Amino acid sequence: MKELQELQGVVKDMQNGQYQIVIRKATEADVRQIAEILVEDWKRAYRDIMDSAFLDAMSVEQRYPIELQRYRKYTVAANGQEILGYAWNEMIEEEAADCEIVALYVRYNKRKSGIGKARFQNAMDSFQAAGKKTMIVWCLKENHEAREFYERMGGKAEQTGTHTWGNRAYDMISYRYRLDE
Numbered sequence: 001m002k003e004l005q006e007l008q009g010v011v012k013d014m015q016n017g018q019y020q021i022v023i024r025k026a027t028e029a030d031v032r033q034i035a036e037i038l039v040e041d042w043k044r045a046y047r048d049i050m051d052s053a054f055l056d057a058m059s060v061e062q063r064y065p066i067e068l069q070r071y072r073k074y075t076v077a078a079n080g081q082e083i084l085g086y087a088w089n090e091m092i093e094e095e096a097a098d099c100e101i102v103a104l105y106v107r108y109n110k111r112k113s114g115i116g117k118a119r120f121q122n123a124m125d126s127f128q129a130a131g132k133k134t135m136i137v138w139c140l141k142e143n144h145e146a147r148e149f150y151e152r153m154g155g156k157a158e159q160t161g162t163h164t165w166g167n168r169a170y171d172m173i174s175y176r177y178r179l180d181e
Contacts, residue, residue: 021115023122026074026086033083034071035063037105044108049142054166075122077106077115084110087119089126096159097136097176099127104137120153124179133180138163141171150175 026034039058046055070088077085085106092100101123106116127135137155139146151157155175162169 021077021079021084021118023075023077023118026071026076028068028071030074030076030078030083030086031067031071032060032064034074034076034086035060035067037083037086037107038067039063040108041105045143045145046140049140050170051166051168054168073102075119077119083107085115085119087123089123091130091132092136094136096174097134099130099132099135099179101135101137116149117153124177128179133178135177135179136174137177138172138174141173147173147175153177 039060042050042058043055073088073090074086075089076083086103087101087105088103090100090102092098101120104116104119104123106113106119124135136158137150138161139150141147141160147157155177157173158176159174161172161174163172164170
């Protein structure tokens with residue numbers, strides 16, 4: 001997979017209630033907050049979906065070195081120094097799509113505030129600017145909140161598959177978006 005090069009030097013601002021959101025490339029200084037967001041989100045959102053022992057074993061300290069290796073692939077939604085969410089967008093070379101949102105997370109207590117929608121739209125805008133035609137997003141099949149979000153954003157359920165975390169395989173579903181329509 002090739003990393004999507006976000007439009008360099010372009011920062012998007014949006015007013016969102018009581019704070020301003022800036023969407024920008026992640027920096028090394030953001031890594032701890034990125035790990036915090038991922039761990040909290042997984043422990044809360046996936047509690048009744050994924051293996052409890054796997055979720056209970058997750059920690060910021062465990063995720064920090066992983067995210068330290070990946071952060072250059074991320075864009076973040078920030079309000080000052082606080083990271084409110086992040087996304088990982090990739091160019092891909094697959095039959096079903098030519099770009100993918102690999103991950104899209106919003107700080108759990110900031111959900112339903114428009115941040116996820118802004119992150120999603122930023123990914124679509126970046127992919128369209130790069131001339132991409134079809135975007136795909138995968139999520140856990142049992143993650144009904146994510147599925148409803150992706151459907152509200154215009155996605156069409158398409159493929160199914162599995163992904164293994166810990167010692168268990170989980171059913172996944174993809175959503176496809178036409179970017180050239």
